Ligand SMILES: Nc1ncnc2c1ncn2[C@@H]1O[C@H](COP(=O)(O)OP(=O)(O)O)[C@@H](O)[C@H]1O
């Protein structure tokens with residue numbers, strides 16, 4: 001099933017009298033359970049595309065269908081509803097509430113969704129267990145390591161059972177060993193049937209994905225299935 005269907009989208013930013021063509025003409029389909037990395041040099045349009053995919057912004061022209069629903073001209077309110085229900089975000093800087101413990105951080109999207117106290121507690125505890133943090137539920141972000149903080153953020157992204165996980169440089173603030181552990185966690189999440197879209201400028205991070213889309217000057221330069229890929233235990237396997 002197609003989750004994302006983008007047809008000829010462009011995004012133009014008006015800066016004074018100058019027009020910046022951040023995305024020129026991008027068409028793209030992403031199916032359920034794909035694992036896609038979006039790569040490209042600085043200024044190529046990665047963040048702009050990420051904002052479109054994540055329903056944080058709408059294109060200047062072109063069409064974006066999310067699960068067959070046209071989101072390209074939706075109001076900010078309707079976009080927010082789609083985001084809360086359908087998209088799990090993971091950021092480079094974790095973006096956790098500093099005064100709340102891990103459990104409350106993970107519960108938060110369920111509070112917004114209006115879930116009852118007991119249901120959301122159970123769901124949040126399960127999500128934290130799924131990322132290996134059962135013994136850290138009542139730790140605040142500053143009582144956790146960087147890798148653990150990112151695991152909390154991943155649990156928060158997964159707790160609503162979203163249609164896609166959007167991760168923007170998720171290992172950017174982690175040392176390489178911890179980064180690898182987080183990438184292994186993404187493998188497990190993907191193996192459970194989730195759809196993952198990862199933005200990175202690191203080749204070795206992108207190679208964890210099964211498909212790499214390369215942007216240049218607001219256009220897709222290359223879109224291909226990765227032949228070399230990692231197995232869930234971290235070895236490289238041939239296709
Ligand atoms: N809010 C904005 N206003 C004006 N120009 C922008 C804005 N955001 C991005 N741009 C421009 O759009 C182009 C693509 O930017 P971006 O999507 O951030 O690229 P990347 O994430 O690949 O570095 C760049 O030339 C950038 O300067």
Ligand SMILES: [Mg+2]
Pocket residue numbers: 046047048
């Ligand atoms: Mg960027």
